[in-house]
Amino acid sequence: MRRVSIFVLCTAFLALTLSTGCGGGGEEGPPDSGTPYVPPVPDAGPPDAGPKPDAGPLDLAPPVVLSHSPEANATGVPPESFIEVNFSEAMQTSRGTLQIIPGDGLPNNGLLVARPEYWDVTRRTVRFSFPLGLPLRAFLTVNLANFADVAGNVTQGFRTFAFTVSDGVAPSVSSTSPSEGASSVPLSTSEIVINFNQPMDTSVGTLVPGGGLSLGTPSWTGNQALRAPITSTLVNNGLYSVRLENFRNINVKAMDGAPYLGDGKLDFGTGPDTIAPTVREASPVEGATNQQYESTRFVVFTFSEPMDTNLGMAELVDGSTRTPLATSFSGDGFTVTCDAQFKLRPGATLRVELTGFKDRAGNALVTTPFLGSNGALDFTMAPDTVKPYVTQTNVPEGATDVYPVEVFSSAGNPGYRKVFTFRFSEPMDPSVTLVTLHDAQLPSSFRNLAGVWSPDRLTMTLTISPPSSGLPPIEADKLQYLELNRLKDATGNLLDTTIPPLGDGRLNFRTLLNQRELNHACEHAETQGPLLVTATSSVTAGTPRSDVLHGLYELTLPGSGNTFSGYTRAQLITNQTQPIFMNGAPELTVTDPASPQTGIGVTLLPVPPACPSITHEARFGTVASPLNLRFSHGQQRLRIVLEDTY
Known part of the structure; x- marks a missing residue:
């Protein structure tokens, strides 16, 4: 509280004296002509006697206790706690007593006096510490007295509160699921449960899984049971752990991991698999x-x-x-x-x-x-009522480029045939094999053919042989079809004639012209052993010949990588067109030795698939004889057949 200035008090007293005068009520005499009266300067007291005259209103209110810790009637107060009191205004830091009853085992038997170092910077909060701790399991009463604010106003009467001190034991884990050290935990275990022996601070604490274990977000049940879902797959003979970090009770006492867990970790294993699968x-x-x-x-x-x-x-x-x-x-x-x-x-x-x-x-x-x-x-x-249908053919429906001949070797002898294959949606009746080949322009003209079923009855192979010697297996340059509508599945359902690729139960196609030269070349290519010739990189006296008609040659071309090129010579009848059939598409250059810089025109074309050994045909005019033949190819070996013209 601010003190009233002595100067102000003296001035007020002098003014009162002058206003009342002295003596009776007679007239006043003339003014004193002497030295005017000067009031004495009031005694201001010592330098610390109070504020200056403009210090404001006087502070006469006593301070009030706003709060304290521990709270009144608190239980389980940790023995390491301090006692703290918060006041409504700045206080004198060298006065005020705190008495703890009973005071046994406490400094000065529990009667403590506030010191400046106990206060915070605002001088509103005082804190009493107990280095040896509060007595365990004690019911303590605290009396506050003689605290004063900076103006000297003293707290009125006693402020009293009481609390109970805990036993001081740190919280620990009381049980877990799986239990600590379990060795045969089921693989179906879905969560980790940890139970504590004291109420815990649920705002702190971390579970750290180990051994390949993964956990979801933990959740508390009350403040003594913690659960965490297992989000990883447990495996047999697995060793897992969950470390507990930074857990504490509601009194901020850190968890002791030794009593139940031993090392602060929950350890468990799944053990061997002894459960039969189902x-x-x-x-x-x-x-x-x-x-x-x-x-x-x-x-x-x-x-x-x-x-x-x-x-x-x-x-x-x-x-x-x-x-x-x-x-x-x-x-x-x-x-x-x-x-x-x-x-x-x-x-x-x-x-x-x-x-x-x-x-x-x-x-x-x-x-x-x-x-x-x-x-x-x-x-x-269920009974089968669904009709079968063709799913795939080797000759496309509606094809217009079907070659009428396939040349093959049978025991070293050439043969002619045409093969068609049909794949079905389900196993078929193997006793039904009849297929008919029709002239599309004259459907009544047909041939009866017998197919052969694969062991799984899903594929029919139809091999057509020539109707007579010297003829192709099927007519050339003609629109034809194969009729399959007599075929049926294993339960007797006839072929569905509405589903693609056939649609009408027929395979429709048109054949190409028959090429006798190609067929004859295929006979040589499929049945003969090749004559081996090594071409030269340039024309020399040693350049080999490759000109025997109807002969199958295998040329070895000089070069490397995928670039090979070499020469052979050919002594041929002049002034005719010479075909050469090959198993590749090389670049062929033909020159007259008399005019080596002038090439003779060569036509190179692919051929129909009469046999697998021949893919291309080259033709050129024999304007002279002999001729130099230069083959340039992406492979080192090339097979050729020189054929007569028909």
């Missing part, structure tokens, strides 16, 4: 009826855990017939797929048996109870 899902489902034949290509099983992908057999059982099914596992080993396409008999009651399957730890598969008491997948097929 079937979890199957397609078709167990007991399915009316299973559609056309839409059931695979039988699929899903297991409860990853399996050994090198073990196991699946068998389709149809009455007394047992058919092994090809199997393939998914990458994670959980699913096996059995290829049953075209093996499921329409209308039949079937089952698929699994034998020899084991998980990766060697535990044998248990198929019951999911697959029923017999441990097999049982289902019934």
